Amino acid sequence: MKLQELCNQANNCNQCPLNESRTHTVFGEGPENAKIMLIGEAPGRNEDETGRPFIGSSGKLLSELIQDAGMDRSQIYITSIVKCRPENNRKPRKAEYSTCIRLFLKKQIEIINPDIIGLLGNSAIYALIGESNIKKIHGQTYQVDGRKYMALFHPAAALYSRKLLPQLKEDMLKLKKNIDHN
Ligand code: SF4
Known part of the structure; x- marks a missing residue:
């Protein structure tokens, strides 16, 4: 497909x-x-209006972080654990993300077959690799079901708490090194 x-x-x-x-x-x-x-x-208001991922303020920061790490956003596939915006930007429920991952995300991963998957924020990290303490595990890589994942802070968290920004920059560089060494 x-x-x-x-x-x-x-x-x-x-x-x-x-x-x-x-x-x-x-x-x-x-x-x-x-x-x-x-x-x-999950998509937020801007994404829901346009149908494009990460285009609001956290998307702008994400693009800058990708560029600062020496990559181009156009080379990266960007998506979310659910494809539809939860009302009032609430967190997606387990039944919702489990269904969406099964129907779409797993198949996207199979088709794209990336070298590494960066998980942005606790929701994506928990949904894909079952880990929850992002402060401890950010920047670490995990092998799950034959796929390589890395946990990163969500750019929205770095907008909210600027002290996370250097860590997110560092982790984005680590993410890139994973493909450089392949
Ligand atoms: S499972 Fe279907 S309805 Fe639910 S978030 Fe995914 S695409 Fe939207």
């Missing part, structure tokens, strides 16, 4: 309650052969 076919399915998906609160499905963006995938929590 191609990404576009999967994207078309997500656009018409009503398999969890989040379909009721969305304006647009935010499937993901980036090349089908990206070496790095970045996965966040």
Whole structure:
């Protein structure tokens, strides 16, 4: 299956309650052969309005961090654990993200087959690798089901607490080193 076919399915998906609160499905963006995938929590207001991932203030910071690490955002595939915006930006519920991961994210990962997957923030980290203490585990890599993951702070957390920014910059460099050494 191609990404576009999967994207078309997500656009018409009503398999969890989040379909009721969305304006647009935010499937993901980036090349089908990206070496790095970045996965966040959920679309926010700007993303829901446009159908594009990470385009608000945290998306702008994410683009800067990617560039500062010597990469180009256009080389990276960016998505979230749920493709539809939860109302009032609440956290996605387990039943919602489990369904969306099974129907879409796992298949996106299979198709793209990245060298490493950066998990942005606690929700994505917990949903994909079952870890929860981001302050302890950020910057670490994990092998789960034959895939390599790295835990990173969510850029929104660095906007809220600027002291996290240097750590996020450092972790983004570590993420890049993983593909440099392949
Ligand atoms: S969040 Fe995922 S599973 Fe839920 S309706 Fe949207 S595309 Fe379907």
